[in-house]
Amino acid sequence: MSLPDPTLFWSRRPAVSACREGDNLILFDPDAGREKVVNGAGAAVWEAMDGTARLDDLAAALARLYEVPPADEMRADACAFADELRRDGFAAAAPAPRSAPLPAEDYSWLREAPRALDLSLTGRCNLRCAYCFYADEMVGRRDLPAERWLAFFRELESLAVRSLTLSGGEIFMRPDLWELIDGLVAARMRYSILTNGTLLTEETIAQLGQGGRRRRLDSIQVSIDGSGAEIHDASRGKGSFEKALRGLRLLKAAGFPATARVTVNRHNVGDLERTFRLLLDDVGLARVGTNDAMPMGTGCARREDIVLLPEQRPEAMRTLVRLEQAYPGRIQATAGSLALWHMFREMEAARASGQKTRRWKMGCLSSCGCMFAKLAVHHDGMIVPCNMLAAAALGTIGATPIRSIWQDHPLLKEMRGRGEIPMAQVPGCAGCGWIPYCSGGCPATEFTRTGDLYAANPECCYRRFLEECGSLP
Numbered sequence: 001m002s003l004p005d006p007t008l009f010w011s012r013r014p015a016v017s018a019c020r021e022g023d024n025l026i027l028f029d030p031d032a033g034r035e036k037v038v039n040g041a042g043a044a045v046w047e048a049m050d051g052t053a054r055l056d057d058l059a060a061a062l063a064r065l066y067e068v069p070p071a072d073e074m075r076a077d078a079c080a081f082a083d084e085l086r087r088d089g090f091a092a093a094a095p096a097p098r099s100a101p102l103p104a105e106d107y108s109w110l111r112e113a114p115r116a117l118d119l120s121l122t123g124r125c126n127l128r129c130a131y132c133f134y135a136d137e138m139v140g141r142r143d144l145p146a147e148r149w150l151a152f153f154r155e156l157e158s159l160a161v162r163s164l165t166l167s168g169g170e171i172f173m174r175p176d177l178w179e180l181i182d183g184l185v186a187a188r189m190r191y192s193i194l195t196n197g198t199l200l201t202e203e204t205i206a207q208l209g210q211g212g213r214r215r216r217l218d219s220i221q222v223s224i225d226g227s228g229a230e231i232h233d234a235s236r237g238k239g240s241f242e243k244a245l246r247g248l249r250l251l252k253a254a255g256f257p258a259t260a261r262v263t264v265n266r267h268n269v270g271d272l273e274r275t276f277r278l279l280l281d282d283v284g285l286a287r288v289g290t291n292d293a294m295p296m297g298t299g300c301a302r303r304e305d306i307v308l309l310p311e312q313r314p315e316a317m318r319t320l321v322r323l324e325q326a327y328p329g330r331i332q333a334t335a336g337s338l339a340l341w342h343m344f345r346e347m348e349a350a351r352a353s354g355q356k357t358r359r360w361k362m363g364c365l366s367s368c369g370c371m372f373a374k375l376a377v378h379h380d381g382m383i384v385p386c387n388m389l390a391a392a393a394l395g396t397i398g399a400t401p402i403r404s405i406w407q408d409h410p411l412l413k414e415m416r417g418r419g420e421i422p423m424a425q426v427p428g429c430a431g432c433g434w435i436p437y438c439s440g441g442c443p444a445t446e447f448t449r450t451g452d453l454y455a456a457n458p459e460c461c462y463r464r465f466l467e468e469c470g471s472l473p
Contacts, residue, residue: 200244224260
């Protein structure tokens with residue numbers, strides 16, 4: 001057989017999970033809903049596919065398994081295993097990065113550490129939301145003990161990190177939560193909380209209101225996805241709406257900086273106006289955020305049940321824009337239908353005028369702003385670029401200093417260097433008339449689905465939107 005290009009880099013698809021069964025490895029692809037069983041040799045090749053491995057590296061892994069020197073036979077066997085995994089959709093092979101990472105001196109302006117971190121303090125949750133992007137990361141991984149988190153807070157203090165966002169799972173299921181919050185307060189950091197709201201009681205809120213816990217709290221966000229139980233509970237679980245709304249009202253009554261987040265999905269599009277009026281008028285929140293359900297985590301397997309249909313996308317945009325005008329400054333969106341509407345309108349205006357958009361580095365892939373400002377940590381201590389890149393491991397807290405990850409990790413450098421890659425070089429984008437006004441969107445969805453660091457996000461493609469929806473509302 002002819003061997004593939006030896007310069008290709010082989011990687012496991014991040015969305016694929018793997019578990020041991022004796023000497024075999026069972027691979028599961030949530031996108032296609034299929035599994036594959038590989039023997040010990042196949043498992044060795046699979047595990048060697050770390051994104052930096054070429055064919056020779058795969059052959060070396062196989063040689064180590066059999067305790068023999070690498071040889072042509074090993075290369076042929078490794079190639080056969082690798083091609084089989086790629087053909088079946090469990091692995092990917094890509095050429096060297098289309099653009100080399102920028103030299104270190106080009107990052108001279110970058111802080112020595114991230115400004116902020118998102119911390120998932122627990123993998124435990126009392127709900128099973130249909131579009132949880134983090135659910136698959138909870139399986140089989142234990143919560144990091146309190147002493148490890150507290151030591152980490154002291155490390156962050158030494159680096160002058162000042163802002164944390166705390167979530168889960170469901171954060172209020174962590175029994176030692178107050179010890180952890182007191183630890184970050186002692187380390188002179190501020191924090192925000194993301195919660196499903198169902199465990200917020202008078203007692204919980206009283207605990208949260210004590211001393212430095214309250215003074216250092218920037219905001220607490222509750223997820224509300226409908227104006228009533230029928231719609232909200234369909235995605236989040238029976239009884240969750242009444243508990244979440246009660247918790248939100250208790251926070252508001254106690255004077256906490258409470259906000260809400262609405263995840264737009266296939267089932268609540270027609271209820272958006274009622275939902276926002278409930279939160280802004282009835283509950284009296286100062287602001288509400290919004291995003292869209294994405295095909296990630298649990299959402300991969302339930303895409304056909306939660307992701308907006310093409311005809312629903314302009315409907316969501318139209319409704320959110322109308323609400324934004326009715327409540328100026330009180331509806332926020334950094335992603336999802338409302339954010340896309342603003343971006344697409346700006347692209348149209350730029351093309352009509354012949355001028356570039358105001359957005360940074362149009363015509364090149366997005367470098368993702370998170371890579372220049374923050375990191376995320378899973379409940380077991382795994383460090384990742386952001387919560388949406390849940391499978392892109394960078395290290396583990398306590399084992400790898402945050403400063404060295406931030407400044408030197410090759411994956412972060414590559415992701416920062418995405419901004420130097422012309423959109424015209426991206427497969428599927430060449431020849432598109434919108435290239436001068438596009439940046440390919442957030443890399444998380446496609447990286448999670450395919451493992452390709454240099455792909456554009458189809459959910460943010462304006463050409464695709466026009467083809468499916470006809471025009472922008």
